[in-house]
Amino acid sequence: MELSPPHWRRPVERALVARRVWNDALTRLPEGPVQHRLKADSSIMDDAIVALTEELRRALDASRLLQSMRTQEALDELKQARRELADSKNPGQLDPALATRIVNLEARHRALTQAANLVEDAADRFGEIATRLETLAAQATALSLVPDQASHHAMHQQLDDLSIAVETLRSSLNKLP
Numbered sequence: 001m002e003l004s005p006p007h008w009r010r011p012v013e014r015a016l017v018a019r020r021v022w023n024d025a026l027t028r029l030p031e032g033p034v035q036h037r038l039k040a041d042s043s044i045m046d047d048a049i050v051a052l053t054e055e056l057r058r059a060l061d062a063s064r065l066l067q068s069m070r071t072q073e074a075l076d077e078l079k080q081a082r083r084e085l086a087d088s089k090n091p092g093q094l095d096p097a098l099a100t101r102i103v104n105l106e107a108r109h110r111a112l113t114q115a116a117n118l119v120e121d122a123a124d125r126f127g128e129i130a131t132r133l134e135t136l137a138a139q140a141t142a143l144s145l146v147p148d149q150a151s152h153h154a155m156h157q158q159l160d161d162l163s164i165a166v167e168t169l170r171s172s173l174n175k176l177p
Helices: 006-028 033-068 071-086 096-145 149-173
Strands: none
Touching: 006 033, 006 096, 033 096, 033 149, 071 096, 096 149
8 A cells, every 4th residue: 555645544554553552462461361362352453454454445446446537527517518408599398418418427426426425434434443443452551551351341342343343344335336
């Protein structure tokens, strides 16, 4: 992702830092059940980071594709066709070619808008997932200082929530045309 804009890279960079903090916390935990569970939970963190990276690439590809499809130009063409319809000399007699053109331009505009909205929503979810990872890493650090079962159980629920957030992200990007 070397060529991606900073706002696309930041969530992955934050996630990788969170993973390093998580690993540091694990090394500070005394040997025992809490450390063993957190080590087992590490796979959830890893899966989230891999998914975040993969889905970010997909969203970035979709964003670049949208840019190449000239979404603003598509909107301008649709507006122009509607103006032509409004300016037509015989408003009661609709030119079939113009009507077909407007229908096609509207469909194109809807598809591009839907894709753009999905990419924008995904970008918001990337930041949310990175924040969840950072929170879990901070909690693991706190747990490494004062290991207790109750804190680990609360973290386990947050790890489950992280998995759900990742699946939601994947599902929303699967809707891209």
